[in-house]
Amino acid sequence: MWGDLLKRCLIMITSGFPYGMSETYIESEIIFLKDRFDKVIILPIELDPQAPLMRKLPDGIDYCNVSEKKQSVARTRDVLGGLRNIVSPTKYLKYDRDEIGSNFRKRMFFEYFCNRSVRSYGECLKALEQYDLSEYGSITVYSYWFFATAFVGVLLKDHFSEFCSDVKLISRAHGYDVYEERNALNYLPLRSFLLEKCDAVYPCSDVGTNHIVSRYPEYSDKVKTAHLGTVDSGLGKQSEDGLHIVSCSLITNIKRIDKIIDILEKLEKNGNYNIKWTHIGDGNGRAELEKSIKAKLKYTKTEFLGNIPNNEVYDYYKNNAVDLFISTSRSEGLPVSMMEAASFGIPIIATDVGGVCEIVEDGRNGMLLRERASAEEFAECIEKFYGLSRSEKNEYRDNSRMLWEEKFDASKAYADFFPVPSLSRY
Numbered sequence: 001m002w003g004d005l006l007k008r009c010l011i012m013i014t015s016g017f018p019y020g021m022s023e024t025y026i027e028s029e030i031i032f033l034k035d036r037f038d039k040v041i042i043l044p045i046e047l048d049p050q051a052p053l054m055r056k057l058p059d060g061i062d063y064c065n066v067s068e069k070k071q072s073v074a075r076t077r078d079v080l081g082g083l084r085n086i087v088s089p090t091k092y093l094k095y096d097r098d099e100i101g102s103n104f105r106k107r108m109f110f111e112y113f114c115n116r117s118v119r120s121y122g123e124c125l126k127a128l129e130q131y132d133l134s135e136y137g138s139i140t141v142y143s144y145w146f147f148a149t150a151f152v153g154v155l156l157k158d159h160f161s162e163f164c165s166d167v168k169l170i171s172r173a174h175g176y177d178v179y180e181e182r183n184a185l186n187y188l189p190l191r192s193f194l195l196e197k198c199d200a201v202y203p204c205s206d207v208g209t210n211h212i213v214s215r216y217p218e219y220s221d222k223v224k225t226a227h228l229g230t231v232d233s234g235l236g237k238q239s240e241d242g243l244h245i246v247s248c249s250l251i252t253n254i255k256r257i258d259k260i261i262d263i264l265e266k267l268e269k270n271g272n273y274n275i276k277w278t279h280i281g282d283g284n285g286r287a288e289l290e291k292s293i294k295a296k297l298k299y300t301k302t303e304f305l306g307n308i309p310n311n312e313v314y315d316y317y318k319n320n321a322v323d324l325f326i327s328t329s330r331s332e333g334l335p336v337s338m339m340e341a342a343s344f345g346i347p348i349i350a351t352d353v354g355g356v357c358e359i360v361e362d363g364r365n366g367m368l369l370r371e372r373a374s375a376e377e378f379a380e381c382i383e384k385f386y387g388l389s390r391s392e393k394n395e396y397r398d399n400s401r402m403l404w405e406e407k408f409d410a411s412k413a414y415a416d417f418f419p420v421p422s423l424s425r426y
Contacts, residue, residue: 018055082111117151146173175333202226205355229413236344242274251283
């Protein structure tokens with residue numbers, strides 16, 4: 001017997017949210033889901049079993065850490081299983097056989113990816129045993145990434161379809177899960193398979209959409225840009241004197257936070273500037289960055305806030321004068337950190353990579369530089385901004401806020417992504 005046609009359930013597959021410090025930007029989206037579904041269940045699949053719960057979710061949102069073993073142990077077993085599959089291939093190999101060819105590393109990555117996804121699917125099924133999902137007339141599986149979570153979503157969709165007549169699978173797509181060149185093998189597994197099985201795929205930028213469609217034009221009707229968004233906390237303040245620059249990201253090689261130190265060093269050599277730099281975010285390279293700061297910077301005030309909850313990032317922008325947001329990353333999707341800054345009216349200086357050009361318009365609300373721009377080129381842009389009049393700086397700030405209102409206000413972005421259901425559809 002089918003479930004109540006009026007009852008809708010959302011199964012959201014994440015990497016770690018709401019545990020740990022990953023995927024902080026989902027906090028802005030999750031508040032819109034409760035009123036659009038009768039049941040919302042979040043299943044993070046890439047955690048250690050004892051990962052701490054770091055987010056406060058709205059009442060009515062269920063969540064479960066599905067991981068049964070530490071990720072290091074589980075993924076080692078996934079690799080070993082991949083070695084066995086070299087002899088006995090999985091049924092999914094037919095989708096990527098031409099792409100893999102005779103490349104052994106690609107084949108191993110493919111087999112590992114399949115084993116990892118199938119394992120996570122089994123863990124999700126166990127976690128869902130506590131629910132009677134047959135009472136729902138509609139089930140939407142929502143993968144937050146177009147990678148392993150999407151493969152898990154495919155398997156869940158097939159499972160739910162055995163007892164529910166209305167099952168859909170949608171997936172977002174961001175950066176590493178869109179651009180093959182960000183993978184060391186220049187390869188992402190099962191692209192055509194995932195596109196075939198998903199009902200819709202939503203890259204977070206037009207650049208990402210164009211990338212996928214150019215490679216898989218036969219699925220162009222399924223791929224549509226859906227910007228992420230951030231909540232409105234009002235305009236921020238600017239410094240009365242000097243310049244306060246903020247960066248916000250994980251500390252990884254791709255983000256190139258060390259380059260910001262080189263830029264600040266150039267500024268110290270070029271003139272007597274009153275500059276403070278704050279970095280929000282953490283990573284394994286933090287200690288080396290702090291050593292580099294001591295060695296290279298004499299006059300610039302610096303602070304590392306580490307990983308802080310999303311609401312504290314907003315509080316920081318509300319309570320501190322911030323004049324510029326900077327990003328030197330060599331690859332991006334469309335950074336939520338920039339949306340957050342723009343919502344407070346903060347101008348942005350950044351490399352023109354991924355979808356950054358959709359949040360930063362050169363000369364309007366910030367400055368765009370080529371991906372390989374030198375520290376000197378960045379320094380020249382900051383010097384230019386430093387020398388602007390208050391009215392000129394205010395124009396940049398007004399434009400930054402305006403651009404955010406046009407494209408990245410969460411109340412619009414997420415309301416459009418999951419509209420309130422109409423009874424007429426039933």
